[in-house]
Amino acid sequence: MSHRRRLLPGLPAFEAAARLNNFTRAAEELHLTHGAISRAIAQLEERLGTPLFVRHPRRVSLTPAGYRLLEATRNAFAELDRAADEIGRGDSADPLLRVSCEPTLSMRWLMPRLGRLRQRHPELQVELSTAGGPIDLNANGCDLAIRRLDFTPPQEAVIDVLCPELAGPVCHPECWVGMLGQDLNRARWLHSRTRPSAWSDWCRMADHPYQPASEQSYDHFYFTLQAALDQLGTAIGPLPLVYDDLQAGRLTAPFGMRPTGVDYVMLTPPEGQSDQRTQRFADWLRSEAAHMARFEPASTRPHSAGLETDG
Structure with a gap:
């Protein structure tokens, strides 16, 4: 059995305990018992053949081996988070583009123009959802949002003014x-x-x-x-x-x-700047808005x- 398969079951418990320096708080965060956390880490230490924590009366601290594993675990978890975000929004190789737009703007301006988008970019498939106001692009699985900006936009969003x-x-x-x-x-x-x-x-x-x-x-x-x-x-x-x-x-x-x-604006996540699907749609949208202006x-x-x- 590979190291990956042997280590995976205990890594969430290890990461939480290492971050919180406490088995009890780790158990509360993961909705497990203190005993379950202790057993998971003990099994992890047994499989690695070295202690990962120094046990103190009311807390734990990492050994050198524990610090090394924590760094690797955080990097792995961060990569998993990035992959999950990309899957949620749609992989850049996927032609499906998820767009959120104000309902009336969708019906009276955007949808009548989507035929021109299809002629210009037949490889793009737009999945349109209608909503107004603030939006968390990642949480809603959207690549791009079109809004009447009468609210404070999220700090992480890239804002592109389409037209006043x-x-x-x-x-x-x-x-x-x-x-x-x-x-x-x-x-x-x-x-x-x-x-x-x-x-x-x-x-x-x-x-x-x-x-x-x-x-x-x-x-x-x-x-x-x-x-x-x-x-x-x-x-x-x-x-x-x-x-x-x-x-x-x-x-x-x-x-x-x-x-x-x-203003009417286009909101994209920072990573959308390198997404070819998003940029093709954004360029087309800017040209439509500029033509109207x-x-x-x-x-x-x-x-x-x-x-x-x-x-």
């Missing part, structure tokens, strides 16, 4: 010209419970005391924008969430778009209401 968020009132073109007569005070303001301050934030940026004719709230921002498309009212539409609708003329932004002070649909320019588009 611009926002303004949006509605169906026929609704603006016909039903509202180009008067925002006659509009039904559509709210989202996930962004309840969107209208008040925009009014403050516009520095104008607009008042709605009526108001309606929806549980999610996606439904608010869909209601605007269906001529049920006027919503605050952020780019990039309404970009395709403005470009196609399905929505109009009669007051233009103003920066909200929030360069092109301003006519419907994002201010209407006769007299407000200027910033940024």
Whole structure:
């Protein structure tokens, strides 16, 4: 039987006892009995033919052989942790790329563009999950996350700004010209419970005391924008969430778009910088965001209401 197979069963007990200098605390950490820890280490010492610890009344200390084994054990455990992290995220040779994205951004901007990614990188397979807010990339098994950065990002994440968020009132073109007569005070303001301050934030940026004719709230921002498309009212539409609708003329932004002070970003773990799959996807994502920043649909320019588009 090889040394590896003979040593493996006792190494977790040895590492915990060596790190804590105490068999009892090691037993508590590993949810074992004191006797189980003592037996595992005794068997390890017997197999190696040398003591690993000096036993003191209330603690233990390592012998020279114990220090040597502890160094090797820590290196082995660190390598196991790295391998587990890579497996959790997907090996770099695996074409499957695990991406987490804000739900509305996924539906209204990212997914309509994934066909272009497939044409450019047919070897990549994107597994898309939808979530917003803070994320632990390793714990969630994600290679990359796309977020509206309205939270403090994790310190270990690499942050790449994709584009600033611009926002303004949006509605169906026929609704603006016909039903509202180009008067925002006659509009039904559509709210989202996930962004309840969107209208008040925009009014403050516009520095104008607009008042709605009526108001309606929806549980999610996606439904608010869909209601605007269906001529049920006027919503605050952020780019990039309404970009395709403005470009196609399905929505109009009669007051233009103003920066909200929030960015859309890409978050990757440090090791993602050397992952070819992540970098190919990231390069494509940057090009899509840059294309949107360069092109301003006519419907994002201010209407006769007299407000200027910033940024």
